[in-house]
Amino acid sequence: MGKHYIPNSADREEMLKEMGLSSIEELFSDVPKGMVKEFNLPEGKSEYEVFLELNEVLSKNRTVLEMPSFLGAGTYFHYVPAHVRYLIERSEFLTAYTPYQPEISQGMLQALFEYQSLIAELVGLPIVNSSMYDWGTAMAEAALMSARVTKRNKFVVPRHLSPEKRRILGTYTTGPGLEVVEVPWNERGQMDLEKLKEAVEGAAGVYVEVPNFFGLLEEDVREIGEIAHEAGALFVVGVDPTILGIVEAPGELGADVVVGEAAYFGNPMNFGGPRAGIFATRNDRKLVRQMPGRIIGMTRTADGERAFVMTLQTREQHIRRAKATSNICSNEALVAVAAAIHLATLGPKGLRELGETVLKNTAYLKKRLSEIAEVPFEGVNFKDVLLRFEKPYGKIHEALLERNIHGGYYVGEHFPELGESALFAATETTKKEWIDALVEALKEVA
Amino acid sequence: MGKHYIPNSADREEMLKEMGLSSIEELFSDVPKGMVKEFNLPEGKSEYEVFLELNEVLSKNRTVLEMPSFLGAGTYFHYVPAHVRYLIERSEFLTAYTPYQPEISQGMLQALFEYQSLIAELVGLPIVNSSMYDWGTAMAEAALMSARVTKRNKFVVPRHLSPEKRRILGTYTTGPGLEVVEVPWNERGQMDLEKLKEAVEGAAGVYVEVPNFFGLLEEDVREIGEIAHEAGALFVVGVDPTILGIVEAPGELGADVVVGEAAYFGNPMNFGGPRAGIFATRNDRKLVRQMPGRIIGMTRTADGERAFVMTLQTREQHIRRAKATSNICSNEALVAVAAAIHLATLGPKGLRELGETVLKNTAYLKKRLSEIAEVPFEGVNFKDVLLRFEKPYGKIHEALLERNIHGGYYVGEHFPELGESALFAATETTKKEWIDALVEALKEVA
Amino acid sequence: WDEPLIFELSRAGRVGYTLPKPIEDVEVEIPEKLRRKSPLDLPELSEPEVVRHYTRLSEMNYGVDSGIYPLGSCTMKYNPKINEEMANHPGVAYVHPYQDERTVQGALKVMWELEQWLKEITGMDRFTLQPAAGANGEFTGVSIIRAYHIDRGDTERTEMLVPDSAHGTNPASAAMAGFKVVEIPSNENGTVDLEALESAVSERTAGLMLTNPNTLGIFEDEILEIARIVHEAGGLLYYDGANLNGILGKVRPGDMGFDVVHLNLHKTFSTPHGGGGPGSGPVGVKDFLKDYLPVPLVGYDEENDRYYLDYDVPKSIGKVKELYGNFAVMVRALTYLKVMGADGLREASEVAVLNANYIAKKLKGTKGYELPHKELRKHEVVFSAEPMKRETGVKALDVAKRLLDFGLHAPTIYFPLIVHEALMIEPTETVSREELDAYVEALRRISDEAYSNPEIVKAAPHNTAVRRVDDVIAAKRPIITWRMYRELGEKGDIDI
Amino acid sequence: WDEPLIFELSRAGRVGYTLPKPIEDVEVEIPEKLRRKSPLDLPELSEPEVVRHYTRLSEMNYGVDSGIYPLGSCTMKYNPKINEEMANHPGVAYVHPYQDERTVQGALKVMWELEQWLKEITGMDRFTLQPAAGANGEFTGVSIIRAYHIDRGDTERTEMLVPDSAHGTNPASAAMAGFKVVEIPSNENGTVDLEALESAVSERTAGLMLTNPNTLGIFEDEILEIARIVHEAGGLLYYDGANLNGILGKVRPGDMGFDVVHLNLHKTFSTPHGGGGPGSGPVGVKDFLKDYLPVPLVGYDEENDRYYLDYDVPKSIGKVKELYGNFAVMVRALTYLKVMGADGLREASEVAVLNANYIAKKLKGTKGYELPHKELRKHEVVFSAEPMKRETGVKALDVAKRLLDFGLHAPTIYFPLIVHEALMIEPTETVSREELDAYVEALRRISDEAYSNPEIVKAAPHNTAVRRVDDVIAAKRPIITWRMYRELGEKGDIDI
Structure with missing residues (x-):
């Protein structure tokens, strides 16, 4: 099996002949002797058999459609309008790669520009990248960014942070040696401002979430931001973007960086992934230069027409290598496009x-x-x-x-x-x- | 609800004003008084609620994936490769209509031309239309066609015909007053040739199936055709096209008309529909002029390039009206395209x-x-x-x-x-x- | 844009399929007389090649998702994607029609519920969902009328009346059911000429087939009078539902006096047209006709909350289609109905009518186009390009082709037959005002061109994937299949 | 082809959504301090308008289903549609990651089975499926190496060796994990310079990150020697799986001496790239490193036939991504693996290598292109357009743009950095010989043009949806969002 995906299976001999070779093995003559092996794996099956088998396996999962579920804690059952999935499954989106050739990738580039734009409206900050892996890694990258910007090495977070995010932060801050300091919650289940004031000294960044891990709205966001800024720290706000129709944009509340989960729009739960991290910041060169991730910008063509292109790439790994702001390359583009379509539908x-x-x-x-x-x-x-x-x-x-x-x-x-x-x-x-x-x-x- | 499909819901007032009208009701002023009513129907629901409700209803069906099934008798569980559904769901195919404007419909036209061509190879006849509703109606139309061609009014069928088809034939032949005569099966469960010889006199057409309703290969197809032809009748063969890789093309066995079910390729069972009837005939003006259904032909453009277009339309209802060869208009185009894609994949x-x-x-x-x-x-x-x-x-x-x-x-x-x-x-x-x-x-x- | 035929892409030995192995590898002999000996010239391609071929073909096609598609009488409304999602449910795809009723309660419930919606929408008492398309529904309906008369011993009712503005399927369906077709002319308002109707009815009249609003988009305002005339003559009234979108959720054929109706789920109820099908053409009847409906009907046993297939229809005309009709299309329509609801359906027809009249109002007075008959329309409007043809030589066909150059789909042309150089525009409710404005603007620009530079219109289209397609040569020397093309090629008798 | 921004299509009052009503219509007050007061400039459109907009955008994009997409090091192979079908299963979409283990046995089985396949394919002993992409996997892998050394008290191993031909993610990932990056030059064969490696390793060496075949498409034939050098110095060997497609099913990183590998499910295992993601970058390790893997792992209790999440990983580096990784991508990859099997995987790499070498052979000798380093390649081949640039002024970038004019996707250009004017071509196994021939033919024609009429190449593309896009101005005056564009517009400071 497998040959049905491989046109030249049938042309191997002729092609080899044309190339003056007598066997495929000659093409692997540079592999040390004995290294080419037979693997202990099953032979291929027909598509029908695999369909039947995996359908049976996946049907063993109990879905939230069959069993009312009250799970949340960072993953939520939102409904995805059918047209969203339909559109992102169009092969021109689905099977494309990173738009390295803008002249034949305007569709994906514009869709990602629109994603950035829609998120910018929500969070109230003008600079948005075209996605991180998820909220948790976006937050961790924000911690690293705040350290680069401030040249400090302490990051302050609420103790009431999801275990997922806390663990990611731990892993990401190990290499650069950032200290993570936790601020306890007060009797209202929100960040204790007095304790924050003690913790903030010398901090690179302060992080708070709306709503917080307990599902509560942190009321003192603006005050927390002021405390952070007074201490010379960046103020990073994590937000569930589905709340931003009724809750003030974090950019308006003083956030320097906003992170969050874009996949709450337009994407099913998928047992936890894929999702897409929001990453936004102020239009401040110092911040923009240090931000991670891919960014799509508007530009013009040789004819002077409007067009879109990947931009500010000198921050990225394929150019800056070891000095890049992040190692991120493949991100969550299609997840972001799905979120954009859903957001454009909601209005x-x-x-x-x-x-x-x-x-x-x-x-x-x-x-x-x-x-x-x-x-x-x-x-x-x-x-x-x-x-x-x-x-x-x-x-x-x-x-x-x-x-x-x-x-x-x-x-x-x-x-x-x-x-x-x-x-x-x-x-x-x-x-x-x-x-x-x-x-x-x-x-x-x- | 419903407004989310209707852009100008929001523009009604402005548009009315621009048109010098003050209310929508003025646009219905030609309806007799009292005829406009409120209906006893539920109000619209959100997409999510409808999804949830219909998912629950449809999940009550027990599928053949959950319960091994040995049902056949005209509907079969064949596997449809995933790419077939994926391709016919592309909106350019799915949401188009009959290709009245060939210049912007070459894709559908060529796909249907390819369907006709693939079926022609299978059945061994060069003229194929772009689909009937299903095998049963295709057979009934073949009966009517044989009456038109021969100017006779008797149609001979095996007694071992599916109840579905037998009933359709009854309904279709009522209007034109065709007599349907049944030939019994012999001890091998196949058409009794001696009885056929008795029945065939004055017949417009003789019909036989491969395999027959009992799942048996009718071995005497060629002889049956000869008997029909000797009596001046058309020979109509019904065929399950999935057998035609191993069984001789009916066109080679003497068939004047071949009918069958195209949806056995590329289409799921769908509780019985949609499906698509095969209709093919010899390249004989007398037959072609009398055949039902839409036909796509190859032609050229003003530039002399190859192109495709609906052709031989003077047989059809929109031109010939009461004298048309059939009333068929909407057919099963997309089902036919799915069948074509599957066939092209099988080779x-x-x-x-x-x-x-x-x-x-x-x-x-x-x-x-x-x-x-x-x-x-x-x-x-x-x-x-x-x-x-x-x-x-x-x-x-x-x-x-x-x-x-x-x-x-x-x-x-x-x-x-x-x-x-x-x-x-x-x-x-x-x-x-x-x-x-x-x-x-x-x-x-x- | 020049995609070869799939046959031309074939390379020997390529494989695009996978199949499970047979259960037992025994030899089963096909009888010698039946064994395939003739060659099987099917293409050989791998799956990626098949996918790329049909992806490219799709890109050479215009659909509703591409833009406005105002084909008159076709109701090319947007096809909601939730319809597709529900139709792809495994509980649809993987269900056999002969399954035991207890294992298909979901499917039967869908059919039963759909019938209840359609009954209330049309004012009818019972529906069959079996017909596969509008024309199949018409045939069903007129067959029922025929059976009804004959059953009552009224065997001489051999004439079916059809207005001259009717769809071609009406006379064709009547003829298929064995009727003689009598054409009724329209009056200057574009509606049925009552005097002509009066003089046409007789004891031979089986019925009248009518579309309301009619194909001009005009509401037959004397419908009650029409119904009286036909009924008093002993005939029945048949409603062609092609244009239901003009009155959906507001007015019911049943209240106008119709005895039989067919609907088009693919028009009015938003299921996609698929390039010409599958559709679905349910037929509804008043109570006194329900015993003639095709078998089976779907019944509901309320006591046991059980749905069932009812073959006990004493005077049934039989069957018009295998099994129960295009079930996957029904699922789509029911989804649409539940999302829309009474309020949404009413809004749909109101805005469809608003949009059509908006076009009528805005385009009217543009040089070269004429709006015959009365001005007030329902879901569609028919202009005549007769003045333009007379004055510039530019025909309706040319206008249609030139529209393609602007990335717009043409209207239906040369129909209804009673309007010369007809341009039949049905925008539907699912296009925006800006799209309507752009459409009118394009038609105006074409008018300007016709009067200033007619050649550009006559030679249109210029910007489409292919230039104007020659349908004359296609009919003169038909090439219907690869097989014919190949044979002509072998004879050297080909120039395409 | 000029599609407005979604914001520009907005019309006040239009609605594209439906939502269920709240359970109870009580007022819930948002605290005054948090209540949204700033405007929310989101577009207002109906669903059909949204669908048409994104349908049109999609039509302005090139994907694998459109044709050959030979981006070097990206492995743009055909994405089988059955993968999508399985990933859309309700048992994927509607499952919450925190569900009780007993209710997600199917999901856990998928992960466990996928791990077994990947172990055997790579020769590793344990995998984490958590990383979201290749770079995320690299970060995971080097973090494990770091944790391993520190755990053993070997705290001075601060250097990560990376060849000069490596992907940019390698040094970037090493840096993120706190390593100093030491670059190792390539020799004239395009492989690791052993002498340079010998002199680079020391007691500070944490490991070497290597791609094999490397980014030139060349197999590191001295890999065993490389492994010996690094291991003897106390370092570990990291395998970047970006190029696994060149040896898939034939040779295993584990057998070459690698201690850690990451794979790219979206490259080698046929899941679609989605315009830049989602991907998936599982990381496999030899037995002695398994205690450092991220939590949770997936365990299987054979006795009770029960799958479970295992958080008991004593020295775990923690987490590198929320939850368990990109599960929907894993489902696709497992589907692919089961369909392909051992035989299919081997065939894939063999034909991928055949195709790359076919291009190398056919294009070699064409004026303007040079094939540096040795001729035998694996899955990809890197040509240099340096002679063309020198002789005609036509750069690799121009060649790439001109290819677009022929409806072909360009190769990766200017990478790897060690080849000047690099054209990095990876056809994969899923293109046909005719497509390869057409590609070579186009490159030859561009060579002809460069030497006869260079301007046509330099000004390319000519036939694409838009002309050459200016990325300099994009970076000079960044417009990243509608908000910035609108603000510039309000200031009158805009010319786009």
Whole structure:
């Protein structure tokens, strides 16, 4: 098998003859003797057999369509309008590579320029790159960037950061030797400003999220930014962009760099990937020169017509090599284009309505869950709600599963001080019946 | 809802003003008073809600991927290579209409020309239209055509014709008052030639199928054609085109008209539709002038370049109106293109291999089933195998279903002389384990 | 843009397919008399080559997603992608039509629900979803009318009345069902001439086939009178649903007096046209005709919440298509209906009508184009380029070809037959005002060109993938298949 | 071809979305300090307009399905459509990464199986599938090397050796992980200069990053010697899998002495590149390094036939990407592997190498192009247009642009840096001989033009959607977003 993808399978002999060779092996004569081997792998199968086999394997996954799920904690079930997938599956987008030849890649270049532009409107900063791998790596790159810009080596983060992001930050900061300092949360489940003031001295950057890991809106974003700036640190804001129809653009709240997850628009959960990290900054040469990632710019052609092209490449690895601002090359272009198409479909009204719907559904979830368990933090929640149970959460989770309901994300493991707590999440896709069924089930088991 | 498909929803007022109107109602002032009404229908829902609802409804269907099925009898589970669906979903094909403007429709025109060409190679006749609705209606149209060509009004068919086709033929022949005469099968389950000779006198056409309704290869096709021709009738052959890599082209066996089902290539079962009828004939003006359906032809442009265009349209309803050869207008173009892509992918070697694989799998099915029940007819089977049980088939069927196996198609209802018989089918998609499980189950219950 | 035929791309030995191995590798002999001996000249290509070929062909085609596609009477509205998503559900693709009812409750529910929507939209009492397309539906409908009369012993009703503005499928379908077609002229308003109708009806009248709004886009405002005349003569009224988009969600054929209707799911209900199909042409009837519908119907047993196929239709005309019709198309239409709802459907027809009248208003008065009959239209408008032809020699065909140069699809031309040099424009509700403005602007510019430099219009198109295609030579010496082309080539008798 | 920006298509009031209604219509107050007050300048369009816009944009783009795409080192092979079908399975799209293990056995099995394939293909003992792309994989790999040395108390190994022919990501990744990069020159054969390597290694050497075949397409035939030198100095050997397609299914990095490898699922394993991503860059290690891999790994409990996420990796470097990596890409790669099998993979590399050498052989000797270093190549071949530039002024860039005029994608140019005016051609195994011939023919024709009429080449492209794009002005006055463009426009400071 496999030959059906390989036109010249049938032409091998003739081509070899034309080239004056007698066998393919001659083309591998530079490989040390004995290194060419037979592998212990199955032979190829027909497409039908593979389809049947993988369909069976993948059908073993229980989807959120079959089983109401209240998982969030950084990954959310948003609905992707059908036309988004349809459009990004057009082969001209899907099978292209990085637009090295702008004259035959204007479509992808313009789509990415539009992505950058749409994100710029959301976050309130004019410079946006065409994607990082995800929110977590974007945040880590922002930490490295802040160190390059300020020539300092401490990065301040909230203690209430997702374990995913915290671990990534740890890995990324090891090489350059950045110190990561955690600021605890206060009684409202938000960053403690007094503790921040203690931690900020000598910091390269300060990071805060809206909403935070507990699903709460961090109200003091502007103040945190001021504290950071006073200390000479960059202010990095992480944001769930689906909230930005109703919450102020971080750029307007003082952010120097905004990171976040673009794949919340236009992309399914895909068991966690691919996604696409937002990376935006102010139009300040010092910052732009130090930012990571690929950037598409508007320019003109030899005829003076408008056109698009990759730009500011001297920051990048293929030119600057060891001195590049980042090693990123392949990014998440198609994920970004899907996000752009979804955003263009929502428009300003849709984005606001989406935010409000999520807000209201989360409020309903919180209200109903508060009938069952302790809600440790007041405040406004968006998607995630932290809930503290008296019984061990593992058992509750088990009992919910038996009732074909997937409960929340257990946080007690990472934050022992929170006890038997879990994050339950709602989005615009959450149905009232699901929440009501959850509450009924919890009444029995929690 | 619905407005998201309607750009000018937002522009209504301005447009009306520009037109000197004050309300939409003025545009409906020609409708008799009281006729405009509110309907008793639900309001629109969001795409997500509809997706969720229909996903749930459609998931109630048990698919042949979840439950081995031995149904055939005119509809078969063939595998459609993924690239076929991918290509016909390209919007330039999918959302186009009949290529009335050839200058911007060369893609669809050429694809349909290629469909016609591929079918011509299979059936061995040079004139092929660009599709009928399905095999059944193509056969009925062939009956009408044979009456027009011969100016006779009797059409001879085998008694062992599928109930679907028999009923369609009945409906189509009512208007023009054609008599349908059935020729019984002989002890080999094939058309009885002696009986045919009695029936053929004064016939407009004689119809036979390869394989026949019992899945058997009708061996005497050539002789049947000779009998038809001797009587001055047209010879119409119905064929499952997936067999034509190993069975002689009907055109070579004397057929004047060939009909069949194109959707066996490149199209899923879709609960029975859409599909696409093959219609082919000899290059004889008398026949071509009387044939139904749309035809794409090769021509040239004003520049002398090769191009494609709809042709021989004077037979068609939009020109000839009541005197047209058929009323067909919309046909099954995209289904035909899918079939063409699949056929082009198979090539001569693939088509032969497909035929042989089906043949061998059917032989295995027949061999194993003969351990359980009576096989009334010897001979070579392709896909379908007739099996006669001692117990009532309904109960056996029920017992199989309980074991998550879908049994065959009960024919006793339509052919009481066959008793408790059913057609069981195999194709290239049938797995050995499925047949073995069926046999095991039958051993218990039959 | 010059893509070879797939046969010309073939190279011996290339393979594009994979197949599972047979269960047992036994030899099964095809009887000698049937064994294939004739050559099988199919192309040999690898999968990437097949994909590239058809990708390139697709790029040589214009679809609704490419831009405005205002083919009159074709209702080329945008095809929502959620329709495709639902139609590709495994619960559609991998389901056999003969499966036990208990295993296809989802499919039957889809059909049953769709029928309920269509009944309410049209004011009919029962629907068959079996017909594969509009014409197949027409044949079904007139066959029902025929069966009805004969069943009542009324065997001399052999005439079907059809207005001169009707689609060609109407007379063709009537003829197929064995009727003699009697043409009814239109009056100066473009509607049915009542006097002519009065004098045409008789005891031989089986029925009248009517489109409303008609093919001029004009609403038959005397429809109730028309219905009275036909019914009093003992005939039935047949509704051709091709133009339903002009009244969708607002007015119902059933309330106008129609006894039988067919719909086009691929027009009014947004399923894609696929280059000419698959479509779907459900037929609805009033209660007194439901026993004549094709088998099977879909029934619902409310008590047991069970859907079933109902073959118990005592006077059924039989079948007009295999199985239950184009199920995958029905799934698309039901998806559309649920998203649109009553409010969305009404909005659709209102804006479709608004858009058509907007074009009428804006284009009217442009030199060379004439708007015959009354001005108020529904979903489409028919201009005549007769003045232009007379004054400049530029024909409707030339105008159509020149539109292609502006990246726009042409309207339907030379139809309806009662308008000379007809340009039949149906924008639908899914185009924007800017697209309408651009369309009118292009037609105006073509008018300017016709009167200043007619040659540029007559020689159009200039900017398309290929120049004007010669359909005369195509019909004169037909080359229908590669086989014919190859044979002509072998004889040296070819110049293409 | 002049498609406006989506912002320019916006019309106030248009709506393209639908959303379900909130569960309860209560007012939830956003804290005043956080409430959005700044304007939200997003475009307003209906769904059909959005679809038409992006359909048109797609038509302004060249992909693998459009034709040959021989970007060197990018392995632009055909992307089988069955990969997409499997990746679109609901069991992929609608699955949350934190679901209970029992509800995602299918997903975990896919990851586990993929790992088994990759282990055998590379000769490694354990893989992480977490890295999102090649560079992310490199960072993972060198971080592992760093952790390994430090863990052993070998804290002074701060240097990473990288050949001068390496991809830019190699030094960049090493630097990100905190290494000092030491460049190793190539010898006249285009392979690693062993003497230079000998003198570069020391007790500071952490490792050597190598691509084999290298970026010239040349197999490092002294790889065993290279491995010996690095290992004896205490360093580890890192394999950059970008060029694995040249030896796939025949030779394994593990057998060459490599300790760490990364692969590119989007290159070698046929997942589409998506205009620059998503990719996937799994990293494999020899047994002694497996305790340093990122968390979680996927484990398999054979006894209970249960797959699980394993966070118990004692010396893990942590995480390099959220969750488990680009799962949907993994599904595609596994689909490909199962269809290809051992035989198909071997065939792929053999024909990829055949095709590259075919181009080398056919183009060699054409005036203006030079084939530096040895002739035998693997999956790609690098020509130099230095003679052409010297003799006619036509640069590699001009040759690339002129190729676009023939409907062909250009090769990678100006890389590797050690070849002047480099044209780096990687045809892959999924193009046909006719496409190779056409490519060579086009390059020859450009050579003719360069020597007879150089201006036509220098001014290329002429037939593309847009003329040559000015990247100098783009960098000089960056316009990165609509917001910047609008602001410049408001200042009247814009000429585009």
